[in-house]
Amino acid sequence: xxxxxxxxxxxxxxxxxxxxxxxxxxxxxxxxxxxxxxxxxxxxxxxxxxxxxxxxxxxxxxxxxxxxxxxxxxxxxxxxxxxxxxxxxxxxxxxxxxxxxxxxxxxxxxxxxxxxxxxxxxxxxxxxxxxxxxxxxxxxxxxxxxxxxxxxxxxxxxxxxxxxxxxxxxxxxxxxxxxxxxxxxxxxxxxxxxxxxxxxxxxxxxxxxxxxxxxxxxxxxxxxxxxxxxxxxxxxxxxxxxxxxxxxxxxxxxxxxxxxxxxxxxxxxxxxxxxxxxxxxxxxxxxxxxxxxxxxx
Amino acid sequence: xxxxxxxxxxxxxxxxxxxxxxxxxxxxxxxxxxxxxxxxxxxxxxxxxxxxxxxxxxxxxxxxxxxxxxxxxxxxxxxxxxxxxxxxxxxxxxxxxxxxxxxxxxxxxxxxxxxxxxxxxxxxxxxxxxxxxxxxxxxxxxxxxxxxxxxxxxxxxxxxxxxxxxxxxxxxxxxxxxxxxxxxxxxxxxxxxxxxxxxxxxxxxxxxxxxxxxxxxxxxxxxxxxxxxxxxxxxxxxxxxxxxxxxxxxxxxxxxxxxxxxxxxxxxxxxxxxxxxxxxxxxxxxxxxxxxxxxxxxxxxxxx
Numbered sequence: 195x196x197x198x199x200x201x202x203x204x205x206x207x208x209x210x211x212x213x214x215x216x217x218x219x220x221x222x223x224x225x226x227x228x229x230x231x232x233x234x235x236x237x238x239x240x241x242x243x244x245x246x247x248x249x250x251x252x253x254x255x256x257x258x259x260x261x262x263x264x265x266x267x268x269x270x271x272x273x274x275x276x277x278x279x280x281x282x283x284x285x286x287x288x289x290x291x292x293x294x295x296x297x298x299x300x301x302x303x304x305x306x307x308x309x310x311x312x313x314x315x316x317x318x319x320x321x322x323x324x325x326x327x328x329x330x331x332x333x334x335x336x337x338x339x340x341x342x343x344x345x346x347x348x349x350x351x352x353x354x355x356x357x358x359x360x361x362x363x364x365x366x367x368x369x370x371x372x373x374x375x376x377x378x379x380x381x382x383x384x385x386x387x388x389x390x391x392x393x394x395x396x397x398x399x400x401x402x403x404x405x406x407x408x409x410x411x412x413x414x415x416x417x418x419x420x421x422x423x424x425x426x427x428x429x430x431x432x433x434x435x436x437x438x439x440x441x442x443x444x445x446x447x448x449x450x451x452x453x454x455x456x457x458x459x460x461x462x463x464x465x466x467x468x469x470x471x472x473x474x475x476x477x478x479x480x481x482x483x484x485x486x487x488x489x490x491x
Numbered sequence: 492x493x494x495x496x497x498x499x500x501x502x503x504x505x506x507x508x509x510x511x512x513x514x515x516x517x518x519x520x521x522x523x524x525x526x527x528x529x530x531x532x533x534x535x536x537x538x539x540x541x542x543x544x545x546x547x548x549x550x551x552x553x554x555x556x557x558x559x560x561x562x563x564x565x566x567x568x569x570x571x572x573x574x575x576x577x578x579x580x581x582x583x584x585x586x587x588x589x590x591x592x593x594x595x596x597x598x599x600x601x602x603x604x605x606x607x608x609x610x611x612x613x614x615x616x617x618x619x620x621x622x623x624x625x626x627x628x629x630x631x632x633x634x635x636x637x638x639x640x641x642x643x644x645x646x647x648x649x650x651x652x653x654x655x656x657x658x659x660x661x662x663x664x665x666x667x668x669x670x671x672x673x674x675x676x677x678x679x680x681x682x683x684x685x686x687x688x689x690x691x692x693x694x695x696x697x698x699x700x701x702x703x704x705x706x707x708x709x710x711x712x713x714x715x716x717x718x719x720x721x722x723x724x725x726x727x728x729x730x731x732x733x734x735x736x737x738x739x740x741x742x743x744x745x746x747x748x749x750x751x752x753x754x755x756x757x758x759x760x761x762x763x764x765x766x767x768x769x770x771x772x773x774x775x776x777x778x779x780x781x782x783x784x785x786x787x788x789x790x791x792x793x794x795x
Contacts, residue, residue: 228601235595236612238669241637242627243615261630262637308523317516323524330531332782336730336751337775340541340758340768341534347548361530364523394515423620425733426751430759441622445737448626455630462623469618477611484674485681 250274250459257456273456274464281451283461285436286443287468292355293428293439294421297362301417302410304364309372310398314384324373331366335426343430353433362421368413371483375409376402412483415476422469440465542768549762560769570770572745573753574777576660580749581728584664588671589720595672596679597709610680613673621670625737628666629653632738638665653739656746663734663747675720682716683709718789722782729778750774 244264249257250273252266260267277283311317312324342361343352351357383405384397392400403410425441432438438446444461451457473480542560546553564570599609616624631637632652639649652662686709694704710717732751735741741748741756748756750770758767 225601228598229605231598232595232602232605232609236609239612239616239673242631245630245637246623246627262635262640304523304526307519311516311519315512315516315519317513320516323520326532327527330527333531333535334726334730334775334778336754336778337538337771338530338534339754340764340771341537342530343758344537344541344546344764345529345534360526364526366527366531369523394519398519419618425620425622425736426755429736430755441620444620444622444626448737458626462626466619466623469620470615473614473618474611480614481610481677481681484677 246459247463250456250463252456254454254456273460276454276457277460277464281447281457281461282443283464286438286440287464289437290422290439293358294418296359297421298414298417300363301365301368302414305368305413306372306403306406306410307398309369309376310402312369312373313376315394327366327369339426339430346431352431353437355437357431358428361427371413372406372409375406379405408479412479415472415479416483418472419469538768538771541765542772545765547762547764556765560765563766564769564773569745569748570753573748573750576747577729577731577749579660580664580731581725584667584728585721585724587668588675588724591668592672592675592720593679595676596683599676600680600683610677613676615673616670617674621733622737624666624670625734629738632662654743656744659739659743659747663738667734678720679713679716682713686712722785725781725785726778729774
C-alpha cells in the first residue's frame with residue numbers, strides 16, 4: 195500500500211497499459227496458433243464431405259479419369275437419377291423416414307408416460323422399477339442383438355416393417371431424460387388441477403406434455419438421429435430389398451454396383467442431407483441435450 | 492416415502508384412491524415397461540439359454556448342449572483373433588479420441604468468436620450415418636487417396652491402407668477418431684463451461700501458468716466428463732462393427748474382424764445362433780469387467 199501511495203496515477207496507468215500490451219502480444223501469438231489448429235482440423239473434417247458432394251455430380255467417365263478432382267468438369271445429375279432409379283434411393287429414404295417417424299412418435303409417447311409415473315405418482319416398487327429401467331441401459335447392444343432376433347422370429351415379424359421398429363418402442367435413456375426434466379417442473383399447477391378433479395392422464399396430457407416441450411424435442415431429435423443411422427438391426431432382420439432403410443440400402447448398392455461410385459456417393463448425399471438439415475435447424479436442442487446427458491452420466 | 496414424522500402421517504389420512512393410484516401408475520408404466528421387459532430382460536434370459544443350446548431358425552431339431560458353444564467359441568482361433576483386433580481397436584481409439592476431443596475443446600474454447608462455427612462443423616461427422624462415413628473413407632484410404640496425398644506432402648509414401656493387413660485396422664481407427672471427435676468435444680466443452688471462472692481468476696492472482704492451471708484446475712474439475720467419455724467410448728468400441736462391414740468385410744486376412752463381426756458372422760451367416768450367443772456373453776463379461784475396473788480406478792483416485 196505504501197508503494198502504491200507514492201506512485202502517481204499517471205505512472206500506474208502507464209504501467210497498466212504496458213502490461214496489457216505485453217499480454218495482448220503474447221495472447222495474439224497464442225490466438226494465431228489456436229485458429230491455425232482449428233482451421234486445419236476444420237479442413238480435415240470438411241474435405242471428405244466436399245469430395246463426396248462434388249463427385250456425386252460427376253459423370254462416371256469423368257469420375258474415373260480424375261477421382262480426386264474437387265470440381266466436376268461436366269456437372270451432371272446422372273448419378274442422382276441412377277441412385278434414385280437403379281439404386282432405389284427414393285424407396286430407401288422413404289423407408290428410413292417411416293421407420294424414424296414411427297419410432298419417434300411411439301417412443302416419445304411411451305417414454306413420457308412412464309417418466310411421468312416415475313416423477314409424479316407414488317406407488318409401491320417405484321424405486322426398484324426405476325432402477326430396473328436404468329439397468330437396461332447397461333446392456334450392450336451386442337448382447338441383445340441375437341435374442342431380439344429370436345423374439346422377433348418367434349412372433350413372426352422377421353422381414354417386416356414392424357420387425358424393424360418394434361424393438362425400439364421404448365428406451366431407458368428417454369425415460370431417464372424425461373423424468374429428470376419432469377422433476378424440475380414446479381408442482382403447483384398440477385396440485386391445482388388435481389384439486390379441481392383432474393385425473394393423472396389429464397394432468398399428464400394438458401400440463402406436463404406442453405411444459406416439457408423442450409425436453410420432448412431434444413429426445414425426439416436423438417431418437418430420429420439414432421433410428422436413421424441404425425444399421426446392424428435392419429441389416430439382420432430384413433430380407434426384402436424394398437423394406438431397406440437408407441443405411442442398408444447404401445451397403446447393398448455398393449455390393450451390387452462396385453464400379454459406379456458416383457451413384458453410391460449420390461445416394462450417400464441423399465442419405466445424409468436430411469440429418470444435416472435436422473441438425474442445422476435444431477442445433478440448440480442437440481448441443482443442450484448432449485450437455486445434459488453428458489453431465490448426468 | 493414415509494420419512495415424515497409419525498404424527499404427521501397419522502394426522503393426514505391416506506387418500507381414498509390409493510389403490511387407484513397404484514393402478515394408474517402401472518398403467519402409465521406398462522407400455523414402455525412391456526417393451527423394455529421383452530427386449531431387455533426376457534432377451535437376456537433367451538440369450539442365456541440360447542448360449543447353452545444348438546437352436547437355429549434353419550434347424551428342425553435342437554437341444555441343450557451344455558458348455559459346447561463356449562468351448563467352440565474359446566477353441567476358435569478366429570474368435571481369439573477378433574478379440575485381439577478389437578482390443579487393439581479399443582486400446583488405440585479410446586485414448587486417441589479422448590485426448591484429441593479434450594485438446595480440441597480446450598483450444599476451441601479460446602476461439603471466442605468462431606467457437607460455435609467450429610463446433611457445428613466438427614459435429615457433422617456425428618450426425619452422418621456411419622455407413623456413409625465408411626463409404627467416403629474407402630476412397631480417402633486408396634493408394635492415390637486423400638490420406639496418402641497429405642502424407643506425400645510431408646514426404647511419406649503411404650501404404651494401400653485397406654488392402655494391407657498390417658494397416659487396415661489402423662485405417663479404421665483413424666477414420667473412427669475422425670468421426671467421433673466432434674461429439675466428445677461437445678461434451679468436454681460443456682464440462683469446461685461448468686467450471687467457475689473464480690478458480691481461474693484465483694490461479695492468475697497466484698501467478699500460475701497455463702500448464703499448471705490446466706493440470707491443477709481444469710483437469711480435476713473435468714473429471715466427471717472424462718469418466719463419462721472414457722466409459723461410453725470403451726463400451727461402444729468393444730462393439731465396433733459397421734466400419735468393418737462396409738470397408739473391409741473383416742479382411743484382409745482376418746485383420747479387421749471384430750468380436751461383433753464374429754458374432755454377426757456366426758449368427759447370421761452360418762446361423763450358429765448358440766455359438767454366437769455364447770460369444771456375445773463373453774463379450775458382455777469383458778465389457779462389464781472393463782467398466783467396473785474403470786469406475787473403480789476413477790472413483791478411488793482422488794486427484795484433488
